[in-house]
Structures are given as structure tokens and as C-alpha cells.
Amino acid sequence: MTDSTLEAQSPKLETDLKEIAADVVRRAMAGGATAAEAVVREGDEFSALVRLGQIETLKESGSKAIGVRVFFGQSAASTYSSDFSREGIECMVKSALELAKVTSEDPYGGIPEPSQLGSLPGDLDLYYEDVYSLPGAERIDYARRAEKAALDFDPRIKNSEGGSFDAATGHKVLANSHGFVGEYRRSYCSVAAVPIAQSEDGGMQRDYWFSVARSLSRLEPAEQVGKIAAQRTVRRLGARKAKTAQVPIVFDPMVANSILDHIFEGVNGDSVYRGASFLAGKLGQKIAGDNVTVIDDGTMPGGFGTSPFDGEGVPTRRTVVIENGVLKSYLLNTYTAKKLGLQTTANASRGLAGTPGIGPGNYFLQPGTKTPQQIIAGIGEGLYVTEFLGHGVNLVTGDYSRGASGLWISGGELTFPVEEITVAGNLKQMFFNISELGNDLEFRGAMACPTIRIDGLTVGGE
Amino acid sequence: MLLGWESFQFQRHQINVSKEQFFFQHYGLTHKDLERYLAAALSAGGEYADLYFEYLTSTALMVDESMLKSASQGISAGCGVRVVAGERTGYAYTDDLSPQRILHAARTAALIASGPAKTPVVGYQEKQARSLYPVTLPSVDAEITAKVELVMRADKAARARDPRIKEVRASYSDELRNILVVASDGTFAEDSQPLARLNVSCIAKTKDGVSGRGNAGGGGRVALDFFFGEKNPEHFAKEAARQAILQLDAREAPAGEMEVVLGPGWPGVLLHEAVGHGLEADFNRKKTSAFAGLVGRRVASEKCTVVDNGTLPWRRGSLNVDDEGEPTQHTTLIEKGTLKGYLSDKLSARLMGIADTGNGRRESYEHIPMPRMTNTYMLPGDDDPQDIIRSVKHGVYAVNFGGGQVDITNGKFVFSASEAYLIEDGQITAPIKGATLIGNGPDVLTRVSMVGNDLRLDEGVGTCGKDGQAVPVGVGIPTIKIDRLTVGGTAKKEAGSFMQ
Numbered sequence: 001m002t003d004s005t006l007e008a009q010s011p012k013l014e015t016d017l018k019e020i021a022a023d024v025v026r027r028a029m030a031g032g033a034t035a036a037e038a039v040v041r042e043g044d045e046f047s048a049l050v051r052l053g054q055i056e057t058l059k060e061s062g063s064k065a066i067g068v069r070v071f072f073g074q075s076a077a078s079t080y081s082s083d084f085s086r087e088g089i090e091c092m093v094k095s096a097l098e099l100a101k102v103t104s105e106d107p108y109g110g111i112p113e114p115s116q117l118g119s120l121p122g123d124l125d126l127y128y129e130d131v132y133s134l135p136g137a138e139r140i141d142y143a144r145r146a147e148k149a150a151l152d153f154d155p156r157i158k159n160s161e162g163g164s165f166d167a168a169t170g171h172k173v174l175a176n177s178h179g180f181v182g183e184y185r186r187s188y189c190s191v192a193a194v195p196i197a198q199s200e201d202g203g204m205q206r207d208y209w210f211s212v213a214r215s216l217s218r219l220e221p222a223e224q225v226g227k228i229a230a231q232r233t234v235r236r237l238g239a240r241k242a243k244t245a246q247v248p249i250v251f252d253p254m255v256a257n258s259i260l261d262h263i264f265e266g267v268n269g270d271s272v273y274r275g276a277s278f279l280a281g282k283l284g285q286k287i288a289g290d291n292v293t294v295i296d297d298g299t300m301p302g303g304f305g306t307s308p309f310d311g312e313g314v315p316t317r318r319t320v321v322i323e324n325g326v327l328k329s330y331l332l333n334t335y336t337a338k339k340l341g342l343q344t345t346a347n348a349s350r351g352l353a354g355t356p357g358i359g360p361g362n363y364f365l366q367p368g369t370k371t372p373q374q375i376i377a378g379i380g381e382g383l384y385v386t387e388f389l390g391h392g393v394n395l396v397t398g399d400y401s402r403g404a405s406g407l408w409i410s411g412g413e414l415t416f417p418v419e420e421i422t423v424a425g426n427l428k429q430m431f432f433n434i435s436e437l438g439n440d441l442e443f444r445g446a447m448a449c450p451t452i453r454i455d456g457l458t459v460g461g462e
Numbered sequence: 463m464l465l466g467w468e469s470f471q472f473q474r475h476q477i478n479v480s481k482e483q484f485f486f487q488h489y490g491l492t493h494k495d496l497e498r499y500l501a502a503a504l505s506a507g508g509e510y511a512d513l514y515f516e517y518l519t520s521t522a523l524m525v526d527e528s529m530l531k532s533a534s535q536g537i538s539a540g541c542g543v544r545v546v547a548g549e550r551t552g553y554a555y556t557d558d559l560s561p562q563r564i565l566h567a568a569r570t571a572a573l574i575a576s577g578p579a580k581t582p583v584v585g586y587q588e589k590q591a592r593s594l595y596p597v598t599l600p601s602v603d604a605e606i607t608a609k610v611e612l613v614m615r616a617d618k619a620a621r622a623r624d625p626r627i628k629e630v631r632a633s634y635s636d637e638l639r640n641i642l643v644v645a646s647d648g649t650f651a652e653d654s655q656p657l658a659r660l661n662v663s664c665i666a667k668t669k670d671g672v673s674g675r676g677n678a679g680g681g682g683r684v685a686l687d688f689f690f691g692e693k694n695p696e697h698f699a700k701e702a703a704r705q706a707i708l709q710l711d712a713r714e715a716p717a718g719e720m721e722v723v724l725g726p727g728w729p730g731v732l733l734h735e736a737v738g739h740g741l742e743a744d745f746n747r748k749k750t751s752a753f754a755g756l757v758g759r760r761v762a763s764e765k766c767t768v769v770d771n772g773t774l775p776w777r778r779g780s781l782n783v784d785d786e787g788e789p790t791q792h793t794t795l796i797e798k799g800t801l802k803g804y805l806s807d808k809l810s811a812r813l814m815g816i817a818d819t820g821n822g823r824r825e826s827y828e829h830i831p832m833p834r835m836t837n838t839y840m841l842p843g844d845d846d847p848q849d850i851i852r853s854v855k856h857g858v859y860a861v862n863f864g865g866g867q868v869d870i871t872n873g874k875f876v877f878s879a880s881e882a883y884l885i886e887d888g889q890i891t892a893p894i895k896g897a898t899l900i901g902n903g904p905d906v907l908t909r910v911s912m913v914g915n916d917l918r919l920d921e922g923v924g925t926c927g928k929d930g931q932a933v934p935v936g937v938g939i940p941t942i943k944i945d946r947l948t949v950g951g952t953a954k955k956e957a958g959s960f961m962q
Binding site: 058061 | 673866872
């Protein structure tokens with residue numbers, strides 16, 4: 001083929017990804033597999049970063065890849081490729097069939113039963129073409145406006161890591177040998193600002209804020225994002241260490257999210273069946289205070305954790321994980337459900353390769369009634385944490401120790417900023433010691449948590 | 463030194479054709495194609511453009527409950543096109559290596575610039591490449607049985623260590639990355655980069671329900687035979703099991719400021735977080751690092767000399783050439799306590815007027831390169847490690863870590879100890895639970911009062927994340943004593959002497 005004929009082809013060659021996925025499954029079955037599952041992922045991304053008013057990077061691209069998982073009886077293997085040529089796909093399927101010969105027979109292996117498969121009906125409000133509707137210059141302007149609002153907010157904001165605007169769309173197709181073929185598209189856009197403030201003594205602080213939405217029309221104004229980023233940054237100036245002490249701690253929603261995430265990892269079926277979780281074997285038991293109710297809901301229209309089916313083709317659902325402190329359900333895929341003698345909760349997450357993992361739908365802690373200000377007002381001396389550093393959490397034992405920064409609470413009010421301190425305890429006790437829940441639940445991702453207060457933790461400092 | 467388009471055409475014949483030339487052979491790529499792609503990238507007036515071709519094959523195996531439950535293999539290939547105009551970078555990539563897709567990506571990236579096509583391409587100069595990790599892998603498939611043996615042996619060895627070891631997961635993963643970097647400044651570099659890792663994690667449980675976990679692993683830019691020598695599955699299994707059992711008896715860690723001794727090897731993650739990131743040139747060019755403007759200043763005690771060295775054979779963080787085609791180097795970051803310089807890529811080197819240290823790295827063809835570490839370590843000192851322990855009245859001896867994180871701007875960093883002990887009156891006493899250590903990068907090394915003679919590099923497990931890009935790195939350190947560091951434990955009364 002000459003270059004000129006190649007050039008004549010459209011660079012936006014449309015192919016039916018459902019047909020490709022179904023074809024891969026057929027080839028695997030023809031090659032002797034007893035079950036097979038194929039996933040195709042296609043995506044586009046755009047990002048613009050503006051720093052100190054000037055464009056710093058622009059990135060725009062698309063990609064697609066395919067993965068297949070095959071079973072020979074109860075032995076499984078998987079392969080993936082970004083080569084969609086006939087030879088590339090044949091090679092991928094053949095490799096998977098070969099590889100399945102070396103893996104062990106696992107009595108719990110397999111894809112879901114035909115009766116479990118399906119896709120939620122109706123429009124789940126996940127895909128908006130408008131994330132790409134703006135001309136390039138206006139997308140860049142979004143980023144510029146966010147950064148400018150931060151820089152203009154306070155004279156101490158003298159530098160910046162920039163303002164950014166990102167957009168992306170994804171198209172996912174799943175097919176398996178029970179005849180399931182499903183697909184969905186999701187869109188995403190976000191605007192963010194990362195300003196840097198400097199105090200008179202030269203000390204610098206950085207913080208950030210962002211807005212994210214499935215539709216451009218729902219994105220918060222760039223100016224508001226920049227202003228909040230600036231407020232969060234400036235309030236950190238002049239931070240000092242705190243004294244080592246045991247005091248009540250209030251977690252802002254962004255950091256409270258990480259604590260909710262530890263519950264997610266604790267009820268993750270993969271950790272549970274291996275006994276690798278501090279919550280293993282606790283089904284039906286009290287694991288948190290009466291005020292703690294945690295929900296996972298993959299069906300919420302427009303949600304960041306919403307999809308019509310999970311990574312194995314099982315329709316998503318709403319699962320009560322913790323109700324009034326009692327552990328009601330683990331979060332499971334087909335494999336971990338079988339291991340535990342339970343039913344899948346449709347939380348399978350599927351990458352291109354390997355066995356499916358466990359992922360959240362829209363996963364959240366039910367909010368309380370107090371405003372964050374009311375929660376803080378109830379504390380004499382305490383710590384308000386706005387950022388964690390590091391990953392010092394042992395999910396096997398529940399031991400918890402993380403770097404932190406935030407603001408010191410004195411007399412019911414936020415006073416001076418603190419940093420270079422640690423927060424430590426054990427997760428098993430922490431969930432019983434959530435003494436206050438805020439009313440400020442807000443989704444900025446698949447997981448969301450209101451402001452919470454936890455007692456009995458140790459602050460390590462001077 | 464712009465030699466012009468004609469000389470480019472002439473000079474390309476001087477390229478050493480004995481090189482593997484992976485992309486020429488597998489994709490029918492020609493030098494004429496490369497000229498067209500670079501010309502398209504510079505068609506809107508960019509000053510510099512580069513092409514990064516990548517072809518990556520990978521294998522991953524995992525044994526759990528003594529069964530080989532998961533095996534996967536994959537191929538990913540693509541090309542990233544970067545165009546630089548002033549401080550602006552345009553980037554586009556394609557996972558389809560057909561000419562029209564690469565040209566489309568090149569034209570997309572070109573849009574960052576606005577002006578007439580102007581920059582000519584200079585003649586290629588193939589860099590004198592080292593051969594730090596000669597690739598001997600015959601093929602991915604041929605060795606699958608041996609790879610399966612590795613994980614099965616690891617599982618067996620870990621379980622055999624102690625009846626309290628209840629769960630074992632062993633995994634093996636490897637990849638072979640073929641890259642070609644071609645740039646409008648004449649850079650032309652190819653490399654084949656193997657990377658392999660064996661990992662074992664164990665959970666120990668007592669009858670009373672006390673549990674502990676242990677993790678060990680290692681590897682590097684090595685062939686499979688590496689794991690059949692000293693660093694065999696039994697070596698890593700024994701280590702993971704030992705850590706898990708040890709944790710069963712761990713007591714609460716103290717809280718507050720105290721003396722901390724770090725053991726040799728992986729605790730070098732301290733250097734990676736406390737100073738390494740802060741010395742990456744991009745943060746300093748933008749003056750967003752707590753280390754900005756400190757070159758020539760004292761940032762550590764005289765006993766501290768810290769280097770970043772990408773030229774160590776077989777190491778996980780090593781590279782013959784970085785992802786901009788520049789040979790990696792041995793760069794001194796801190797010499798006897800004084801800050802000497804930064805880790806740079808091409809963009810920061812040009813904009814700051816400093817040397818390119820060959821630290822431009824990227825996760826894949828989908829990513830823009832930026833300054834990253836390779837193998838970062840502290841040179842050995844004169845102190846006997848035993849003397850270092852003996853010098854501590856009350857403190858913590860930390861020998862294994864989970865990982866760390868740093869806030870570049872205010873300099874605060876953490877690293878989380880997964881295996882640590884109390885030191886009481888110069889003696890190592892009880893094991894303590896995992897605890898996060900937190901400090902301030904620009905001054906933590908000023909409090910290093912003793913440096914051991916026992917430099918060790920880590921086993922080859924480190925992966926560093928920055929701006930969403932993960933790259934393999936190495937760290938190393940001798941035993942050192944830090945006179946004061948905050949330990950994030952929970953202990954209250956019995957550790958009263960720790961709470962000033």
C-alpha cells in the first residue's frame with residue numbers, strides 16, 4: 001500500500017466495537033474455550049493547563065484496546081492488545097487459550113450465570129457530547145479563568161501550578177459466551193486550580209479545588225473554583241506543628257472520603273475471603289456507631305459511579321453496606337461471592353487484563369443534620385484535618401497512622417493552621433467513635449462523605 | 463548547531479544499522495517516515511518536536527490459596543508526538559502506528575504553536591548508549607513454565623515458614639519495552655528495557671485472632687535467571703513471612719518527636735520523598751518547590767552526600783537512555799551537605815540554562831515526559847551501624863517501609879514504617895506497629911548526625927507516581943541516625959518519655 005492511499009483513509013474510521021467483542025468471544029469458543037468474555041474500551045481525552053496566564057500544555061488524543069478472558073473448564077487466563085488488525089486479534093485470542101493451560105483449576109472460577117446478566121434500562125444520564133462542544137480557545141479560557149480567579153483573590157497568591165480544563169469520553173463494550181453484549185458511553189469534564197501562596201517569611205503553601213461533571217452545563221463556574229482554591233491555600237500560610245495530644249478530630253469531606261474508602265477496602269470481597277480485612281467475618285455484626293449508614297448505589301442517574309452493568313455484565317444495584325452501624329453486606333463480584341457463599345453485588349470492575357476486581361458504584365456515608373460550623377463549634381480544643389499525606393493504613397490489622405495538615409480548633413472556632421503532624425488510631429475503633437456527621441454530602445467522584453468528627457485519635461507532633 | 467534539512471538526509475545513513483531497529487523491522491517504519499512526521503509536528507512553527515515509539519509486552523501471574531489463579535499477557539503499542547514552542551507543550555498520541563494516524567497526532571500536537579513552519583530538522587546523532595541490561599529474553603511464551611514455578615515455589619516456601627502463615631499471595635510480572643525516540647534536535651535513540659518483579663505477601667494469624675501482614679519482593683531490569691540465584695522465591699517468601707509473624711507481637715508505636723534510626727536499603731525512600739522530588743527541575747523552574755533557589759546552600763549535615771544514578775547495571779531505576787533519548791547519568795544532588803543541582807529533562811534544561819541530566823521520563827507513549835528520579839541513594843559514611851544504635855537513648859529503629867509522599871511546595875513529607883522497633887538505652891527492644899514518620903524535606907537531613915558504612919540499595923520494588931504517571935525507581939541508604947523526627951504512633955502512657 002502506498003502512502004497516498006493510506007492518507008486517503010479517514011483517520012476517524014468507525015468500527016462496530018460490539019461486533020468486534022462478540023467476534024473475539026466466538027473465536028475463543030471456536031478455539032476450544034468453555035467460556036469467554038471480551039471487553040473493548042475506547043476513549044478520547046483533552047487537557048489544557050494554563051500557568052500564570054500562559055498555556056503550558058495542551059493534550060488531545062484517543063485510544064482503544066481490547067482484552068479477552070477465557071476459561072478451559074475452571075482454568076482461566078487473559079490477554080489484551082491495542083492491535084485491532086485481524087492478525088493482532090487472532091494472536092491475542094490464541095495466546096489466551098495457550099495461557100489458560102498453565103493456570104490452576106479453581107472450583108469457584110467462571111463467568112456469571114445467564115440469569116444474572118443484563119443491563120439497566122433507560123437513560124442513566126451518563127453521556128453528554130457537550131464536554132467537547134467548546135472550541136479549543138474557550139476550553140483554554142476555562143482553565144485560564146480558574147487560575148486568574150485564584151491569583152486575583154489575595155495578594156499573597158503569587159505563584160501557581162496552574163488552572164486546568166479536562167474533558168474525556170469513554171465507550172465500553174462487554175460481551176461473553178452466554179450471549180451477553182452490552183455497551184455504554186460516559187463523558188466527563190473538569191476544571192481545577194492549584195494556586196501557591198507565599199508568606200512574608202518566604203514559606204509557601206499549595207492547595208487546590210476542582211469541579212467535575214458529566215456535562216459541561218453542570219460544571220461549576222471556573223471563577224468559583226479558583227476562589228475556593230485560593231481560600232484553601234491562603235488559610236494554610238504560617239502553619240506550625242501541634243503538640244502531641246489526644247483530641248477530637250474533624251475531617252473535611254475530602255479527607256473524610258479516604259476514611260470511607262478504608263471501609264470500602266474492608267468490605268471488598270477479595271480482602272474478605274482471604275481474611276485480609278479487619279472486617280472479614282463481621283457480617284451481621286456491629287462494626288460502627290448507630291449513626292453510621294453506608295450505601296453503594298451503581299444506579300443513580302448521572303452519578304460518577306453509575307453504569308448499566310458491572311465489569312462482568314451484571315446489572316448494577318443499590319446495596320446497603322452498613323445500616324445503623326451493622327455490617328449488612330460485603331461488596332462482591334461473581335468470584336468472591338462464590339467463595340463466600342453469597343450473591344454478587346454487581347461490583348465487578350474489569351480492566352483489560354487479569355481477573356475482575358471490585359469497584360464502587362456511587363458509594364457514600366449517609367449525612368447527618370449539623371453544618372460543619374456547628375460540628376466545629378462543639379469542640380474546645382481539637383484538630384480540623386484538610387489534607388492527608390501518605391498511606392499508613394494496615395487493612396489487615398486496622399492500624400492507622402497518616403501524615404496530616406489542617407487547622408487547629410480552639411474554643412469552637414478554627415484558629416491557626418497546623419502541619420507536619422500525624423493522626424493515628426485503629427480503624428476498628430474509629431468507626432465506633434464517629435461522634436458527628438455533617439449535612440454537607442456532595443459527590444465530586446464515585447465516593448462521597450460529609451464532614452465527620454472522630455474522637456479518641458492521637459495527634460503526633462511536637 | 464542547526465544543520466538543516468539536507469544534512470539530515472545525508473546523516474541518516476550514518477546511523478548504526480546493526481542496532482536492533484525494532485520499529486523499522488516490525489512496522490516497516492523508514493527514515494523518510496520519521497522526516498515526514500517531524501515535519502508535520504513542526505508545521506505550525508514549533509521549535510522542537512519529538513516522537514516516542516513504544517512497543518510493550520507484559521506478563522503477569524498470581525498465585526493465591528496455592529492456586530495459579532490469574533495469568534495474563536498483553537501488548538500495547540503507540541506513538542506520542544510532542545511539540546514545544548517556548549514554554550508551551552503540545553502533545554498527542556496514537557495507539558495505531560499507521561502513517562496517517564501518526565501524522566494526525568503530529569498535526570494535532572503542532573497546533574500549540576502558531577506561525578510558519580520554520581525549524582529545520584538537524585542530522586541525527588545516535589547517542590553512545592550503554593548496555594546496562596543486555597536483553598536475553600528469548601520470548602515471553604518460552605519461559606512461562608519457569609515463571610509459574612517461581613510463584614508456586616514462593617507460595618510453598620512462605621507457608622512452610624510457620625503454621626501461623628494463613629494466606630499467601632505471590633505474583634510475578636515482567637515486561638519488555640522497546641522504544642525509539644527521534645527528535646528535531648537530532649536525537650535518535652533506541653532501547654530495549656526489560657523489567658521483572660517477584661512479590662510475596664503473607665498474612666499471619668494467631669488462634670486469638672491477632673493478625674499481621676508481611677510483604678517482600680524484588681527484581682530489576684533482569685532476565686528470568688535472576689530469580690533462580692540468590693534472590694529466589696524462597697528468599698522473598700522467607701522475608702514476607704518473617705515480617706508477618708513479627709507483627710503479631712508488635713506493640714503500639716510511640717507518638718511525637720524522637721531520635722530515629724533508619725536501617726539500610728529501602729528506607730532510602732526518605733531521600734526520594736524528602737529531597738528527591740523537591741530537586742526535580744520542573745518544580746524549581748516554576749519556583750513551586752521548597753528547594754527553589756537553594757543551590758549552593760547547606761541543606762544537609764556534612765555527612766550527607768546524595769546522588770541520583772541511572773547508570774547502575776540491572777537496577778530497576780536504571781536506563782540506558784531516558785525517554786527523551788538522552789543517556790542517563792550519575793548526578794550528585796547533595797555533596798557533603800551542600801545542594802549541588804537539580805534533576806532535569808530537556809525542557810527545564812533549556813528554560814533554566816542548566817545541563818540536561820538525562821532524567822526525562824514518562825510512563826508510556828500516552829504521557830508527556832518530565833524530570834523524574836532513577837536510583838536515588840546516599841553514599842556510605844564512616845559509622846558502624848552498631849554504634850549508631852548504641853548512641854540512641856530512646857527512639858525508633860525503622861527498617862522497612864510501605865511508601866511515602868511529599869508536598870513539594872511546603873516540603874512536608876511522610877514515609878510509613880511497616881517494620882520498626884523501639885530503641886531503649888542503646889538496645890533494640892520490642893517490635894512496634896506500623897507508624898508514619900513525618901518531617902520537613904529542606905531540613906530533615908541537617909539533623910542526620912551519623913551515617914553508617916553499610917550502604918545498601920533496595921531489592922527492586924519501587925514505583926514512583928507524579929502527576930498521574932508511574933515509573934520504576936530505586937532507592938538506597940546506609941544506616942543513618944536522625945536526631946529528631948516526628949513519629950505517628952498511638953502510645954500514650956508507657957511511652958511517656960517520648961512525649962516531651
